[in-house]
Amino acid sequence: MRVAVIGAGVIGLSSALCIQEQFQSLLPSLELEVYADHFTPHTTSDGAAGLWQPYLSDHGNLQETLWNKETFDHLLGQLHSPAAKEMGLFLISGYNLFREQPPDPSWKNIVLGFRNLTPKELELFPGYSHGWFNTALMLEGRSYLPWLTNRLTQRGVKFFHKKVESFQELFSQGVDVVLNCSGMRSGDLQPDPELQPGRGQIIRVLAPWVKHFIITHDLKSGIYTSPYIIPGSEFTVLGGIYQHGNWSEENSAKDHKSIWDSCCQLLPALQKAKIVGEWSGLRPARPSVRLERESIRLGNLQAEVIHNYGHGGFGLTIHWGCAMAAARLFGTILQEKKQLATPPGPRL
Amino acid sequence: MASPKVAVVGAGVIGLSTALCITETCPSCSVTVLSDQFSPNTTSDVAAGMLIPHIYPDTPIHRQKQWFQDTFTYLFAISNSAEAAEAGIHLVSGWQIFKSPPKEELPFWSDIVLGLRPMSEAELQKFPQHRFGQAFTTLKCDCPPYLLWLEKRLKAAGTQMYTRKVADLWELHREYDIVVNCTGMGAHQLVGDKQLFPVRGQVLKVHAPWVTQFIRDGDGLTYIYPGIHRVTLGGTREKGSWSLFPDADTTRDIFDRCCSLEPSLQGAQDIEVKVGLRPSRQCVRVQRELLSQGGIKLPVVHNYGHGAGGFSVHRGTAKEAAHLVEECISALQGSSSRAKL
Numbered sequence: 250m251r252v253a254v255i256g257a258g259v260i261g262l263s264s265a266l267c268i269q270e271q272f273q274s275l276l277p278s279l280e281l282e283v284y285a286d287h288f289t290p291h292t293t294s295d296g297a298a299g300l301w302q303p304y305l306s307d308h309g310n311l312q313e314t315l316w317n318k319e320t321f322d323h324l325l326g327q328l329h330s331p332a333a334k335e336m337g338l339f340l341i342s343g344y345n346l347f348r349e350q351p352p353d354p355s356w357k358n359i360v361l362g363f364r365n366l367t368p369k370e371l372e373l374f375p376g377y378s379h380g381w382f383n384t385a386l387m388l389e390g391r392s393y394l395p396w397l398t399n400r401l402t403q404r405g406v407k408f409f410h411k412k413v414e415s416f417q418e419l420f421s422q423g424v425d426v427v428l429n430c431s432g433m434r435s436g437d438l439q440p441d442p443e444l445q446p447g448r449g450q451i452i453r454v455l456a457p458w459v460k461h462f463i464i465t466h467d468l469k470s471g472i473y474t475s476p477y478i479i480p481g482s483e484f485t486v487l488g489g490i491y492q493h494g495n496w497s498e499e500n501s502a503k504d505h506k507s508i509w510d511s512c513c514q515l516l517p518a519l520q521k522a523k524i525v526g527e528w529s530g531l532r533p534a535r536p537s538v539r540l541e542r543e544s545i546r547l548g549n550l551q552a553e554v555i556h557n558y559g560h561g562g563f564g565l566t567i568h569w570g571c572a573m574a575a576a577r578l579f580g581t582i583l584q585e586k587k588q589l590a591t592p593p594g595p596r597l
Numbered sequence: 598m599a600s601p602k603v604a605v606v607g608a609g610v611i612g613l614s615t616a617l618c619i620t621e622t623c624p625s626c627s628v629t630v631l632s633d634q635f636s637p638n639t640t641s642d643v644a645a646g647m648l649i650p651h652i653y654p655d656t657p658i659h660r661q662k663q664w665f666q667d668t669f670t671y672l673f674a675i676s677n678s679a680e681a682a683e684a685g686i687h688l689v690s691g692w693q694i695f696k697s698p699p700k701e702e703l704p705f706w707s708d709i710v711l712g713l714r715p716m717s718e719a720e721l722q723k724f725p726q727h728r729f730g731q732a733f734t735t736l737k738c739d740c741p742p743y744l745l746w747l748e749k750r751l752k753a754a755g756t757q758m759y760t761r762k763v764a765d766l767w768e769l770h771r772e773y774d775i776v777v778n779c780t781g782m783g784a785h786q787l788v789g790d791k792q793l794f795p796v797r798g799q800v801l802k803v804h805a806p807w808v809t810q811f812i813r814d815g816d817g818l819t820y821i822y823p824g825i826h827r828v829t830l831g832g833t834r835e836k837g838s839w840s841l842f843p844d845a846d847t848t849r850d851i852f853d854r855c856c857s858l859e860p861s862l863q864g865a866q867d868i869e870v871k872v873g874l875r876p877s878r879q880c881v882r883v884q885r886e887l888l889s890q891g892g893i894k895l896p897v898v899h900n901y902g903h904g905a906g907g908f909s910v911h912r913g914t915a916k917e918a919a920h921l922v923e924e925c926i927s928a929l930q931g932s933s934s935r936a937k938l
Contacts (some may be wrong), residue, residue, distance in 0.1 A: 328723070329860045329861075330860075331860070331863065333860070333861050334807060334861050334863075334864040337807075339807040339808070339809065339861065341809045341810075342690040342691075342734075342809070342810060361717065361719055362717055362719075362720055364712065367712055369711055370711050370712060370734070373677055382690075384720070387807075457806065457825045457826060458682050458687040459687070460687060460688065460689050460690070460809045460823060461690065461809075482807045483806070517677070517681075518679055518680070518681035520679055521679070521683065522682070
């Protein structure tokens, strides 16, 4: 049973790991392969700051909120394990700021210690009238992806550095199931007008005195269009760009200035921070995550694709819940192909 | 008295902040700092610099609260300014945890730090041996940066600083009109204060930049305080010990205790061991004294004995000491005008 995962960002690697962990022992013939044109540190997941935080609202997509919660709880359980440091996983507290009263977020009961800001705390952020404080998690892609890669390699998963041009290409080589975790490039494999880039740009600085994340919000102009500051283990990320439909991965001087000026206004001490890098990436945005099976007829064969893409700016936040769901879909496929009596794992 | 000459003895956080307050309240004063040690070799440099007050048994609570409030307000403003990074002042959030619920559910300073509230059940799960805790945000003064920043402000105000061991306050009476004694543990010898005793503290300063939250056991013995570049792991409270030498068994013990609260510290690098003697007293001595010898008078303002709470109250006691210096100046001017008659 050959399973090919397309994409080696957080979604591809974690989906591969879930499937490997759940099915390898039950299905000795399972051969997992990962195909990607980019590997860490060159994936979208590597550029992201790594803060666990969903968008403010799930727009009625309760399933996504459940996947977010599953991810948070899973990571929280890993915090005290010896692997945490290597995974790039740690606790972090911080502030979400608003210029008007916001509705409670979908994740208020998932994070730790969620509360409104006191008047004294709001003094730190002139111009913002409301805000939240909570403790969440950081999962740095630059550490997490190598950690996932090591685990997969240890378990015999093979990696191939190539750009897959079509699902057919893999099926004609004898692959039985394809996991489409190709993020922004899914449209190249199968047109999807709902998948659009949400272009972001960030500046990396050295500001080790900043111990909290600070995310400001402009409820009218949308997510990540307002400055944010996210401290990591090696540098601090300054951002605040979300451009729907912009495919450019070049850094823009105009965006640089906008990020720099707005973040320095938020935290004046940043003016003294040393800039150590800049990066642009495309959030694979979609009205909802596409996580579903698709059966493709190829001659007299039924080929199976499991789509798992369109995680926008919350891929790290939702990845584990999605990987588990993808693994369940895989289990169903195995059951149908009579490879398994019943799929493993708890029934949801 | 046109330009009173004030000598501040001691260049830890108390000496430097007191000198700075004096330049603010008395711009016409000529202030000189004298100390045998400057940063990075003071007791203050060993401390983590967390703003979490220590309780002085014999100082009225309202006075301790005022000192803490003054200090917090002062540092809060710096943390919010462009100078925060240079001054080494930053906000840090975290938890104070207790194995058994504390006597007072709310400490006297709970409305001064930010957002203090009881920890939720979910948060307490991180600490299976602890039953109760408080989550809050407070400030941290990283040293050497904070002391160096104070020195820079002092130089800008025209203050001279000299490395000099003062063995007797009377050495200073010819050159200076008023002496301010901020010698911390040195006061034991310098003014013979037998109520002052050392409480030895050993700490580890480690590289663990993924630790963003502070954790403090309510017993005050085990703590993890993330600073700008290093995390301070502590500690010990050895009353009456004068040893400044690191103890290897203590190092192991501190590391183990901290790892049990924060397992990821196992991966900490570059462990540096430091020792400081907290200059402890039942109450902080902020007091005027008129020394007298062979008809000569020497006004002294004492500001020492802050024990484990130096950073938490430094600005508040510095302001009080500066007011006492003003009183000394008035008294000198009064007596000098009398002398003219």
